[in-house]
Amino acid sequence: MTDQGEVHVVRWPDRDASTEGGPAGLLTAYHLRTQAEKGEAVGDAAELPDRYRAEVLDPRTSFVDDVVLMALSGDTAVGCLVVTAPVGGRCEVKRLWTDPAFRGRGVASTLVDAALAQAAESGAHTVRLSVWKWRAPAIALYERLGFAVVESWDERDQLVCMERAV
Template sequence: MTDRPEASLVRRPGRTLSAEDGLTPLLASYHLRTEAEKGEAVAEVDALPDRYRAEIADPATAFADDMVLLALSGSAAVGCVVVTAPDAGRSEIKRLWTDPVFRGRGVATTLLDAALEQAAESGAHTVRLSVWRWRTGAIALYGRLGFTVTESWDEREQLVCMERAV
């Protein structure tokens, strides 16, 4: 018997998101943690850059054309990832986040497997992502799932860009 609760997965077209989905607190945690890791710690969502506050305040608009995958433990959202609609045969994975309490339980791998499946079903032939250089655990996970480092498409320093075929 395990004390680890199972997580189920749900897909939500971005435009259908609502406050009840539980995405907002996950996005807030993701962005607050990222800013802290960049050395720009802020205590509250209101102090985040405008583009991040907009995602948190209205994910249905921010991700209107995308698919949002949520990992649930019971009715509580414990992880998320966003898969963009294909553009020229390429989708992007963004905002992968697992509640720290649920890390080490395969939630991120489950989300990524589903994201790759979603991209393939949407007609993408390639999936790409960017990850901060210091997130070595995430980079290792992406590598295990077949992603390889590629030339950067993003001008921000410290980002590692990766891609793989689906």
């Protein structure tokens, strides 16, 4: 049984951490849940849209220029987040996901804090993200962490765009 105590964040892939399978399982859960919330539920990863299926099947290639952060409890991956490489002084946070069994324990906050540190280390001055309007708990989390709603840079309906300085 996994110790559900302290959670720590590592970069993936990380030779020092036992993160077999990497973020694939977490990304699968994220995308399946998102598709269902959009009213486009699919049965498994094989039915995901091509773009998202690629992330699940080969995250190393999909995020080759980005930093993938994983929250671990013991050697079990319980959360993930992707920080894009900076462009024009901005990084983007995407794919924040916490295993439902570990929610309410600060995993998401810890991942976002690590993402902000990563962005600063990479020379970014701003971190941005987009989140679906119906994910009110996520929006509240981001606001508690200093993000503010800004004008959308994405044309998708019901997407909330947020930013904060590093």
